[in-house]
Amino acid sequence: MTTVLDKPVPSLAAAGKPIDPNRTRATPYVFIAPAMSGIGLFVLLPALLSFIGSFFAIPLATGANWKWVGFDNYTSVFSDPTAHRAIENTLLYCVITIIPSLVLGLLLALLAESLRHGRTLVRTALFLPMTANLVAMAVVFKWIFALQGGFANQALAWIGVAPINWLNDTRYSLISVALVGVWRGVSLTMLLFLAGLTTIPGAIHEAAAAEGIRGWAKLRTLILPMMKPTIVFATVLSILTSIQAFDQINVMTQGGPQESSETILTFTWKVGFSYFQLGKPSALSFVLIAVLICIGLVRRRAFSAEQR
Amino acid sequence: MTTSPIPARLIKWLLVLIAVGVSLFPFYWMLRTALAPQSQQLADGLGFWPAHLDFGNFARAWNKANRGQALLNGLIITGAILLLQLITCVPAAYVFAKIRFKGSGILFGVVLACLLIPTQATMVPTFIGINLFGLGDTRIGLVLPFYSSAFGIFLLRQQMLSIPDALLDAAKTDGLGPWRTLLRVVVPMSMPSIAAFAIFSVFTHWNDYLWPLLVARSPDLATPPLRLAVFQQADIGFDYSALAAGAAIVTAPILILFLFAQRRFVQGMAGGEIAG
Numbered sequence: 001m002t003t004v005l006d007k008p009v010p011s012l013a014a015a016g017k018p019i020d021p022n023r024t025r026a027t028p029y030v031f032i033a034p035a036m037s038g039i040g041l042f043v044l045l046p047a048l049l050s051f052i053g054s055f056f057a058i059p060l061a062t063g064a065n066w067k068w069v070g071f072d073n074y075t076s077v078f079s080d081p082t083a084h085r086a087i088e089n090t091l092l093y094c095v096i097t098i099i100p101s102l103v104l105g106l107l108l109a110l111l112a113e114s115l116r117h118g119r120t121l122v123r124t125a126l127f128l129p130m131t132a133n134l135v136a137m138a139v140v141f142k143w144i145f146a147l148q149g150g151f152a153n154q155a156l157a158w159i160g161v162a163p164i165n166w167l168n169d170t171r172y173s174l175i176s177v178a179l180v181g182v183w184r185g186v187s188l189t190m191l192l193f194l195a196g197l198t199t200i201p202g203a204i205h206e207a208a209a210a211e212g213i214r215g216w217a218k219l220r221t222l223i224l225p226m227m228k229p230t231i232v233f234a235t236v237l238s239i240l241t242s243i244q245a246f247d248q249i250n251v252m253t254q255g256g257p258q259e260s261s262e263t264i265l266t267f268t269w270k271v272g273f274s275y276f277q278l279g280k281p282s283a284l285s286f287v288l289i290a291v292l293i294c295i296g297l298v299r300r301r302a303f304s305a306e307q308r
Numbered sequence: 309m310t311t312s313p314i315p316a317r318l319i320k321w322l323l324v325l326i327a328v329g330v331s332l333f334p335f336y337w338m339l340r341t342a343l344a345p346q347s348q349q350l351a352d353g354l355g356f357w358p359a360h361l362d363f364g365n366f367a368r369a370w371n372k373a374n375r376g377q378a379l380l381n382g383l384i385i386t387g388a389i390l391l392l393q394l395i396t397c398v399p400a401a402y403v404f405a406k407i408r409f410k411g412s413g414i415l416f417g418v419v420l421a422c423l424l425i426p427t428q429a430t431m432v433p434t435f436i437g438i439n440l441f442g443l444g445d446t447r448i449g450l451v452l453p454f455y456s457s458a459f460g461i462f463l464l465r466q467q468m469l470s471i472p473d474a475l476l477d478a479a480k481t482d483g484l485g486p487w488r489t490l491l492r493v494v495v496p497m498s499m500p501s502i503a504a505f506a507i508f509s510v511f512t513h514w515n516d517y518l519w520p521l522l523v524a525r526s527p528d529l530a531t532p533p534l535r536l537a538v539f540q541q542a543d544i545g546f547d548y549s550a551l552a553a554g555a556a557i558v559t560a561p562i563l564i565l566f567l568f569a570q571r572r573f574v575q576g577m578a579g580g581e582i583a584g
Contacts (some may be wrong), residue, residue, distance in 0.1 A: 027486045028409040035400035037417065038456020043422040046430035046437070053433065108327055111320060124570060125328045128335065131517045131566040135533040136555035139540050140338045143548065152338065188333065195577045236424075244427050247517045251537060265518075268428050273522065278432050285428040 054282035073283035083284055085259045089174055090288065094242040094262055096174075097181040101238050102231075104182070105189025110219070112190070113197050123194065124224040130187035134180075138251035140165065141180050145252070170260035173253045177261050180248045185241060189234045196230030197223075243288065264288050338559070341552035342366065362549070369539075369553035377528065378535040379557070385450050385531060386514045393509050394483040398502065400456075402494050403465030406476060407486075416465075422458035427518065435522050445525045454513060460505050466495060467501035467576070504576020507569050514562055532558040 054073050056066040077083045112122050129137075139213035144151045145166035153163040166176040200223065208218050224231070246265045249255065255270070269280035345362040347543050369375060376472035402407070434453050435444075471494060479489045480554070495502065520534040530538065536558050540551060 025409075028403045028407045028412070030413065031399035031403040031407075031490075033488070035396040035456040035461055037416070038396055038454075039419065039422045039458050039461075042434055042453040042456070043425055043430055043458065044418065047425045049433040050429045070510060081514050111324060111327070114320070115324065122324055122328060123574075124567065126331050127566070127570065128563065129331055131562050132335070133533055133536075133555070133558045133562065135515070135517050135537050136338070136558045137334055139536065139551060140334045140341070141460035143341065144334065144337060183330070183334070183460075191574060192577060195574050198574075240424070240426065246427075247515075247533075250517075251540065265428050268431070269518075272432050281428070285426070288426070289429060299500060 051286060053279055054286055056279050058278035069279065073279045075288070076280060077283050077287055078277060080280075081252060082259050082262065083267065083280075086262045086264045086284065087287065087291070089261060090243060090257075090263045090265075091291070093174060093178055093181070093245060094239065096178045097185055097242045097245070098235070098238045101185030101189050104186045105234065106193050108186065108190045108232075109197060111191035127183045127187055128189055130191060132184065132245035135251055137184075137249035138180060141176075141248065142252050145154065145176050167253055168257050170258050173261040175259060177245070177249045177252055178278075180252070181242065185238055185305055188241070189238060192234045192237070193227070193231055196227045199230075200226050202308045229261045239292075243292070335559075338552050339556050341548055342369075342556045344549060347533070365549035365553040368547065368550040369557060375532070375535065375557055378530050378532045379561075381447075381529060382514055382532045382561075385447060386510055386519065388447075388451045389454045390506060390509050391512045392451070393457045393460050394502070394506065396456040396527065397460035397464055397505070398495065398498075399490060400461050401468055401498075402462065402490050405465045405468035406471065406473070406494075418463050419458050423462055431518070431522070438523065444523060445529060446523075447529065448528070449523045450531070450543070452519060453519070457509065463505050463508075463576075464498060464501050468498055471497050500572060500576040501570040503569065504574075507565070507573045507576075510565065511562060 040237045053066075055068065055070060057069045057072070058066050108126060112126060115122060147153065147165050147168065148164060150166070152166060156163060158294060164172055166172050204222065206224055206227070208214065213222065244265060245263060246269070249261055249263060249266050250269070255266040264284055268284060271277050272281045342365050343361045343363070344365075397535045399414045404412065404419070414576060438444055438453070443452065475490060475493060475497075479493050484492065514531075515533060516531070517537065520529075520531045521537070524530050527535075527538075536551075536554050539554055
């Protein structure tokens, strides 16, 4: 090998002298085996087991055997008001975090990109929420949203609005935890959009300027279509982050008051690990996945219809 | 661009300032609370500035919650996960980007599917499995489920797609085998996305709360966020200053890392797009 390296003889290599054809053919599989085994064992297999488990009663505490219950877990999910709340809240949380994250993220990216001075500093400041430890920030937000002496209510007082019981009022608890989600989400989407904006070649901007296309028209006819891959990526990441929101909810409200901020993940956590029932949370997860797939299909149809 | 009128620029800067303010405020509030004397917290905790600076809160937070141990745990676990993910994901990404083989389409489909499966669906069986093998409440149990990453394979592959085939052919004619091609050609050319993924992985696992909450039952194993959450719920009474100081201690390492690595991170994420 080393002699070949020292003195490359193209004709020899071009003649195709693979040391061992079987080994070369196996190479791709050797390369992917460690990574694929990891996601197979810890993502695919658990998801599959979870799906199977959703048809059983699994009393974890007593260690008794699994019992086939058919669709009982699913029917109990649909008849359980708390599970209902959890599904509703999760979807609502997704809507009120994903849309603002994407819209504000795009606006801020465009804004930060257009600055002539202090661009780096502004960017850095806007990126920071993404790096923050959500548990630590949730602790801080808990004080900011405190009924008495919290900064949020103090700020409301300055403009003459009565204090709001952000975390302990069933009407506001989900919004409060969602605000934290947006605070963090915007920072991630902005970063992705900024990265996407830098991939647009300068020539495009020059051409647009020469044609006199600017402002809203430029955004709609040039920038957005060119950024479509980034937008798709940012949307997917936002959806994934939002349906898996847990940290700040568990620290700030623990799903309360009266399940008003209970999401599927906090509910799964409670039922699964406090009451040690495993069939029902699994069923709930798959109801969520089914809902997401439906939304995905509808959206895709809407998307392709729009393009035609 | 130079012709934009003054009011437009003023509005632009006003919006920027508001955004920066909202973005930074919680960090400021954390530091303010951490540096204010404990006595000031509830009585007149409304002041925007602390009455005077008190660094004793950091000492209390450090001692009360055995923070040193938690930081060490966080470092070990985050580091181990990062190392394993790089070892597993880089070769896999290279193969998916550049080598055609039987079943590559289906296998990459599996990667994409795994990317979209939420934690809810995998958490419970993974937990049972880890306990079944006696790995509950161990460092291995905290690391093992994350030794590979669908997101890592995906992100790295996207950038490796842009490596010119001619370069890989040249490596082949020079007699480089697949391993050496990977290490000498592909890895150096993919540094931006490798760096971005590394930072992403460190963020995710340093900040992870859910999995340690399940697995790390003994206090000695607690990671920084877990320790903080426990500290928040339990024995501290109303020592907000110490709690804020604890929050600052958990946040600082990642923040500093990000400030140093920011440029590479942003560059590398630019490759993270779903083609088409």
